[in-house]
Amino acid sequence: MPKVKRHPSKQAPTGWEDIEPTLDEYEDKINEGSVGGNGSNLTETEPHEGKRKVEALWPVFKIHHQKSRYIFDLFYKRKAITRELYDFCIKEGYADKNLIAKWKKQGYENLCCLRCIQPRDTNFGTNCICRVPKSKLEEGRIVECVHCGCRGCSG
Template identity: 30%
Template sequence: MQLSSINPIETKIINKVLHIFNLHYKKIMLSENRENNTKINFWKIYRLHWEKNRFIFDLFYKKRILSTKIMKSLISNELIDKELLKIWTLKGYEIVCSTNALKIAGEAPINTSICRVPLTIRSRKTYLFPDSKIGCISCSSGDGIKGKPIWWNTKIIRSK
């Protein structure tokens, strides 16, 4: 990645982060050739996409480690999902799993996926089923675990 005239410490951090996530993407792609379950592999990619963008979002918005300059560079180089980061700043959409779970109409997103429906109001038939395209069970604010969506493979530990 070419991030010209940016703080070298930030560049080192972001290059390391992107490298690690790229290794994970490659691992998924290699496993896709060995496994027949394409749907699960797509779900893995959606989740990894969320994790990468959320990690960078938190470095910028919550921990304030990254500068606006490097964020603009990441966006202009299409290394992060600008639309997803923008949606996370809206009330009620803080942990949305993917822009594919929404339809953007003007400035306001509209929920289009089952994962955007809170678990408390779902029917028994759809209660713990993931979105068939994304693999997210729930990314409705309040349903998440530790500020993250509930994915098809999220480990849920019940307290006694």
């Protein structure tokens, strides 16, 4: 089966050639290498013996986070891309604009995913366990988010 290339809906702005290879690497990781063999159904090709049901998509969340963080760092931290290119990446779905909006707020700089701050997704209507600071947890306790596999993103 041939690889399906994602084509932008309009002409890419200047600077796209510089970041496209890195974004293609992230897409390749999702489609082939770390998630599922040949890009077919992710849960069928991923080895699942001994894993919980929710653990199958953790690699996808991780790569999605890395891809959004890459674009966030290029625009806000290093100022290496223009606003036009940043908006293009958001519009074309290369980065999650809601996650990036949270990263700009104090206390959410290292947020792993949006599901961790939604109270409706937890048993008791609170934030995810990975949002609790490690200093507040008992000594030696290993914290792992049920939604994305994060081991503590509150700092």
